[in-house]
Amino acid sequence: MSFSVNLRDVTLKYGKEDALADVDLTLEAGKIYGLLGRNGAGKTSLLSLIAAFRKPTTGQILVGGEPVWENAPIVSRVALIREGGDFDDSDTVKATIETGHVRLGFDADYAYKLADKFELPLTKRVRELSRGKRSVLAAVTGLAARAELTMFDEVHLGMDAPTRDAFYKELLAEYMDRPHTVVLSTHLIDEVANYLEEVIIVDRGRILRHEEVEAFQGMxxxxxxxxxxxxxxxxxxxxxxxxxxxxxxxxxxxxxxxxxxxxxxxxxxxxxxxxxxxxxxxxxxxxxxxxx
Amino acid sequence: MPALASSQLPRRRYSLGLGLSWEVLRYFKYWIIAVLILSFLGPLALSRYTDIDLSAWFYTANVAKWFSAFVGGGFVYVLVPSLIAAGVTRRELAVSLGVFGTVWSAGIGAAAIGGLLTERFYYGAMGWTQAVELNEATAPIGTWGETLGFAAVYPLLYLAYFTAGTVIGVASYRWDGTGWLLVVPILPVLFSLDNALYNTKPFGPGWLGFLGRFVDEAGRGLVLAAIVLVIAALAASAYRILIDIPLRSKKA
Known part of the structure; x- marks a missing residue:
């Protein structure tokens, strides 16, 4: 099973400023989406709302057909992986991976397989990792979450080109093995373009375009x-x-x-x-x- | 935090709470062992040079109050982003923290009581006096029954300090840079009630107990009731701050 996403008239304000305004968006289940936007356009705010990291100022957000806010059966199967990950920096890499067990679908064997593949030092503390390795750890926890909706927000930052390539391939392999909804927020557009089915462009807090990749290419x-x-x-x-x-x-x-x-x-x-x-x-x- | 492993969603909040208590013990195990050794071997070493007429464990038990506040505040500050990002709801986290605080306070409360009773036996065997500092003098804690009565309120006090720390920790996460200012109303109230419960020399910054003048004459039952009320108010405040807390944006 994979989750659909529906946002209806969603607005998010930071103080008096609109981070997102009047957003209506539907993501069908089981597709790979690209989320594009300039810096400060509202990409991270949008993903934070979908993952219930924040509450919208107004509007409704449904994930898998249900309100996502404080909905344990839903949020436990939604993964938003932000750049650098949301970790306890004093934990070791191994302990951070083990924390993934909080999620019902977490696949520890897969996580350790990925950790081995990406050469993550299990005994090192998170704060001792390089930026690239920290990004890899975030990506590993996101993939191993085996969530029905997985969102990566600039998670590739700090990864070198071969690591990014391996990450994209692993993401695709995991998607083929277990179809689910994926959202990739990135500035490295051409690098991921071949993996995407639909693209959403956010600009100044609004959804500027939401089309299939072929439709964009035909523009x-x-x-x-x-x-x-x-x-x-x-x-x-x-x-x-x-x-x-x-x-x-x-x-x-x-x-x-x-x-x-x-x-x-x-x-x-x-x-x-x-x-x-x-x-x-x-x-x-x-x-x-x-x-x- | 390996002990946070959870199997079933309905029980997740409780297993998280229990796991956290274990995590604290695991995380601070060397500090705890060091304090235990110091509390019991310290007087033995000092006895070669001076008479032992003060309870060392009394100081350990008091340090544990501030440690409980630190544990409550520190853990919630770290757990809010990492657990919510891992798909735990705020309500689940609140219940987990409630379980954690209760188990933690009961656990170290039992250790404080057991420690004072053990120390009474130890001091008696060594011919030392197990006393505490009052405001003007020192006084023996008393009989076995009086020692037990003296120590019995520690679990409640640990819970009060833990809850106070939790409120300050969750507020510090929510309001970066200003949330910690909640120490200003919380600590004087808590410290004054703590001092009113024991007629001992204040353990910590004595001036913080300036509200004590209003409760010094109150009976022990009334002060205990007030502490329970303060715990309830602090727990309600922590819940309110937590229940719609946004995760902070990541900084590059």
Missing amino acids: GATLTGPAESVDAVASGLEVLAEQRLGATKSITVAAAPDAPTRERAAAAGIEIGPVGLQDLFIHLTEPGKNGA
């Missing part, structure tokens, strides 16, 4: 070919990003090319590919834009 295109031809075809289109290598140029545009443009591109030897999620995200959340 623009990347034109690659001889520089002069690419410039000619892209003329008049909104350019999100461009790269040049010798005589070859690649331009990302903010709209899917229409049929005549595609024909002209093909005639000029230009390849048309999907837009990069990161380029599109930057475009959509540019200050002054409203995401339209």
Whole structure:
């Protein structure tokens, strides 16, 4: 079983300031979601509400069809893993892993297998770990929680590239083995893009876009070919990003090319590919834009 | 915290509470052993140079009050983020802390009573006087029955200090930088009642007992009733602060 998530008219205020405003969001059970947003956009606040780390100022949050706040059968099967983890720093790594038993579904054997795989020093205290190893410990506790809804909030920070790659692969393997709902909040967008089914973009405390990855990729295109031809075809289109290598140029545009443009591109030897999620995200959340 | 292992959701809150008591003993085991050794071997060492006419265990039992406050406050401060993040509800955590405080206070209360009685036997065998410091002089604790009566209220006092520490700990987590200021109203009330219960020299900062002038003349029963009321009020306050506490944002 995996959990769905429903937020209805949810607002969260810090003092007089809205961290989130009028959020309506539905996450279907059993999918992998990407949560994107600039710094301070409200990603962590949104995840904190879903995991009942905080109470919304107004609105309703249902997880698995039930209110999540103070609902032990639900929150015991929801895992929000924040960067660096919420640990007692004076505990050893082993004791921290054992604390996972508080959760009903916690799989200690799996946790120790992962700890071995990621070379976590079991006898070291958490405060003695490097930032990277601390992130790994957080990821291990999140994966071994075997929760019905697992959310990772920038948990990869501090991990080196091979460790991040191993973490993503382990996450996917665990998902394939036991389908559940996963939310990945990250700034390393292109790194996770291939794992995501749907993407939610949060901007200034509101849900800016919530679409399937393919829908996002269809919102623009990347034109690659001889520089002069690419410039000619892209003329008049909104350019999100461009790269040049010798005589070859690649331009990302903010709209899917229409049929005549595609024909002209093909005639000029230009390849048309999907837009990069990161380029599109930057475009959509540019200050002054409203995401339209 | 390995002892926090839990098997079933309905019982989780109770097993957590019991596990916490074990965790404290495990965490502070060397300190506890050191204090036990010091309390019983210290007088033996001192007896070579001077007469022993004060109960060492009385000091140990009093230190345990402040230690109980520290345990209550320190543990709740650490447990709020780690257990709520591990999928424990605030209500479950509140019940766990109630079980923890009760078991802890009863446990070290029993140890305090047992220690004073053991010490009475020990001092008697060595020909020493098991006395306590009053405000102006020292006085023997008394017969076996009087010693038991003297020690019998320790579990209640430990619970009072534990609950006070818990309120201050949970407030310090909730209101970063200002929550600890709750020590200002809480400690004088608790310390004054503690001093009113024992007519001994105050153990700790004596000026904190300035409210004692209002209860000094009250009977022991009335003071005990007041302590029970204060425990209830503190427990209610801790529950109120905890029940909708938000987890702090993580700092990079």
